[in-house]
Amino acid sequence: MSIDQTVEKIVTSGASVSRFGDGEILLIWGKRIGFQKEDSRLSARLAEVLRSSLPNHIVCLSDVFVQTERYNRRARRFWNAHFYLYGDLWDRYLQKDKEYGNTFMTRPYMDFKDKSLAADWFIKLKSIWQGREIVFIEGEKSRLGVGNDLFDNTQQIQRILCRSTSAFDHYDLILQEALKLDKNKLILVALGPTATILAYDLCRLGYQAIDVGHVDIEYEWYLLRAQRKVNIASKYVNEVAGGDSIVMKEERMYQSQVIVKLV
Numbered sequence: 001m002s003i004d005q006t007v008e009k010i011v012t013s014g015a016s017v018s019r020f021g022d023g024e025i026l027l028i029w030g031k032r033i034g035f036q037k038e039d040s041r042l043s044a045r046l047a048e049v050l051r052s053s054l055p056n057h058i059v060c061l062s063d064v065f066v067q068t069e070r071y072n073r074r075a076r077r078f079w080n081a082h083f084y085l086y087g088d089l090w091d092r093y094l095q096k097d098k099e100y101g102n103t104f105m106t107r108p109y110m111d112f113k114d115k116s117l118a119a120d121w122f123i124k125l126k127s128i129w130q131g132r133e134i135v136f137i138e139g140e141k142s143r144l145g146v147g148n149d150l151f152d153n154t155q156q157i158q159r160i161l162c163r164s165t166s167a168f169d170h171y172d173l174i175l176q177e178a179l180k181l182d183k184n185k186l187i188l189v190a191l192g193p194t195a196t197i198l199a200y201d202l203c204r205l206g207y208q209a210i211d212v213g214h215v216d217i218e219y220e221w222y223l224l225r226a227q228r229k230v231n232i233a234s235k236y237v238n239e240v241a242g243g244d245s246i247v248m249k250e251e252r253m254y255q256s257q258v259i260v261k262l263v
Helices: 003-013 022-028 040-050 073-093 115-126 167-178 193-204 215-224 252-257
Strands: 016-020 057-061 133-139 156-162 186-190 208-211 258-261
Touching: 003 057, 003 115, 016 022, 016 040, 016 193, 022 040, 022 073, 022 193, 040 193, 057 193, 115 215, 133 167, 156 167, 156 252, 167 193, 186 193, 193 208, 252 258
Parallel strands: 016 057, 016 208, 133 156, 133 186, 156 258, 186 208
Antiparallel strands: none
């Protein structure tokens, strides 16, 4: 699906979302990535979600298999190298007759050659949580929405804070806390590959949960009109050197939203 089709399906059907990119496929293979160590259970669960066909759940892939001219040179170079090395892994796990969502729904700015499209995509994204009570399950340094207006159209924001790295080590505890939430609340998860699995498990248990990944950082870059990935002083940016060193201010609103700390 396109970004527009993916967002429209979420809005109209209340679907949950699990996203797969290069990091998730490497973890399935048993490798480690920058903020998540290898784990056999994690690998098995990611493979399970990637192969799943759960009603009202969308498995999203990076839209880089065809027509890559829409992306900038850096992104094209990255994905060409990735498929050269790991393309057989995608062949092994993907199903030709399955419809997948577009993982770039939460990354609609930086990798695109034409960045003017991002404004409309962010407006459509905001419609997912319009007027909803939402709960972020996020890394302790992610701080989704802090300092910008991405989630200002929500009715209420609460936060469950988790480890910024290797969050899957605490997966059972995270799931246990999530299951205490009201099922009317929209759960937005920014927790690396752990989010991919958590959104799937919560969907199975009657929640709407969306793996939103880097959407907040993408929005920060969009607001800055950045042409390359840069650090955001108050937030963890795992894709930029030094991005784990952040400056945290005492923010009463943010602190009042935190309902659980699992760090």
